[in-house]
Amino acid sequence: MEVVVTCEFRFYRTPDQKVWTSSAFLYHFWQRYLATFKKVIVVARIQDVDAPQQSWHLSSGLDVTFVGLPYYVGFAGLLRNFRKIRKTINAVVTPQRAVIYRVPSQSAMLASFGIAAKQGFALEVVGDPLDVFNTGITNGPLDKILGWVSYTGLRYMARNALAACYVTKEYLQRRYPVSNCALSVGCSDIELPAASYVTQARGFNTPGKQLVFVGSFSQMYKGPDLLIHAISYLKKQGQAYNVTMLGGGIFLQEMQALAKKLECSELIHFAGEVEHADVIQYLDNADAFVMPSRTEGLPRALIEAMARGLPCIASNVGGIPELLDNATVVENNNWSQLAQKIHGLLSSPESMSQASMRNLEYAKLYELELLAKKRGDFYQSYFDLKSKYS
Template sequence: MEVFNQVIVVARIQDVSSVDDSWQQSNGSKVKFVALPYYVGFAGLLLNALSIRKTIRAECIKSRALILRVPSQSAMLALFGTGTKLGYALELVGDPYDVFSSGITNNGLDRVLGFLSYLGLKRMAKNALSACYVTQTYLQKRYPVREGFVSVGCSDIELKEEHFAQAPKVIQKIATKLVFVGSLEQLYKGPDTLIQAVSLLKKQGYKFDVTMLGGGHFLNAMQQLAEKLDCAEMVNFAGPVAHTQVAVYLEQSDIFVMPSRTEGLPRALLEAMAKGLPCIASNVGGIPELLSEQYLVEKDNAAQLANTILNLSQSIPLLSEASECNLRTAREYEITILNQRRKTFYQSYLTLQEKFNESSTSA
């Protein structure tokens, strides 16, 4: 609101019967919402395609700045055939190619849609006046804007002062408490890989206390996997946890583990780093921008994950070094720093949009 006089949010909106106590109202005198039909999956997109395109296009008035948060099938549908006539900007928060090539779905149609989404997003970036990426280099290389146009790296994760530990952890013993944070609605976060790694560590004679935060469709399946691999006594499934309570679990843990199959720049990892937690994660998406190579593992590689957990957990010097380094890195994502970077992005885009509109009018 420091840059724009009014913000109109066009998005899928779902009606619910009650309001959760933790929810905050987002609309106001200068912020309004325009509802797209609430749909799930490709079939839902097809059924609502005409309505989605019509609704979005109605808001694409020339005098307005148009910022598309992508990847988004709705945005791609709205721009199809006429995108080059609109002076838009992008906020790139993820990579559809990684999502669909991660092996999470075995549906052939999903893989085709993933590749088409990749091509579509690449074209959208090419025709954009400017783009803001949640990564510093990863998404920029895959979906670049044209040479000479604005490209900004600015995470959408905003860490406030209360998110940060006052100092790195004082570590005096080996680590035994691991924590995992992630939805179990899909297996994007690799919870099964972590359980397999814990099982391998148990077979080697090591005991860990693993807390897994998150609920969803695969919760029962993960509990059954822990039973099958004979490590259920080492894994505590906490289920869905309010975001305000996640910090408590982080503070009580020794190592944060995120063996994701696909990521943009994960909020949970940065929040763990801000607490000074030593962290281990897979080398996907923007994660290598956050952690040093010795704490990165290949996705789906339970043996490598087990070895990395073992090497870090048994070394007090490594744990102390990782805590200090992670806290320092997380400080780069403090809200005041990112807000200024994002404000610069909006202002730069508006300058380009004005020139674009003038050239379109004269043409």
């Protein structure tokens, strides 16, 4: 049986019909489906280009093909391409194929109200659209409307799904429950290879001073501004902490200007875009990891930091409270509490050592082989349900 997988990521296609990615969803990602299904058909936004950039990686390959949606950007682009999106998805979804919607996804939601809704689909719930729009991505009253529509749409999809795999243990399941007769599984989308883990927890004998932040500056979801405000506040209290911020995007210069305005730019190093292989070195050189996100599913960067034995501080959004204890979780959008938590943790070598030990042990729950088996079992169970449904 073939499987159709929808994805909100944007890809690039060269004249030879190869499909490329600038970061996530490399070819090996789709192989997780090929262990159960004979072919993967990815439905996503694709932009045609003359040639790939040197940093791009192949996403298409043997038994992995793509069906392109219009390369729209933003809500206005979605509306302009509404009919074509539905037509394209409905054409590729057939009774003989399994269908897995990776959600939240505006295009998948459009399809779920059409012919595709009758084909016995499954969901992979990797985030919460209500939280996303509550962060104010359009900075206007449209947020509340889009948030409600996305929330209602995903709840509808969950109620009508044959099966759903959530990246959280409880959070997303409570907000977007499936029907009583459907299959529901909690399994992170993150798989860390053995090389991602340190062999033993860190032991701290002196207070920490070096923080690291990992996140895109393309949106303000990760809360870099909150961290900058916290560092400025701590400086004024006579408590200087150095931060290395990894990531690039359109808001990078704005954050650099904010650090200068708040008179703490000498404490913050903006490293820009960093290859994923080099991120580990930055983690290993830090005393703690900070993630003041405004919205999350289950963040890979946080789990990777935990696997390096780093003490971590993060906001109480999405599945983060399932990863950290209360002592290291911060209220969303509360930079003053963030400052207090940073100083409280890093001023105590004993607390840092305990956090390192706890985080490393907890991160082992996300080891590649363990989750690969759990996810593979989900795909096989859905395959069996779909076979009976058809």
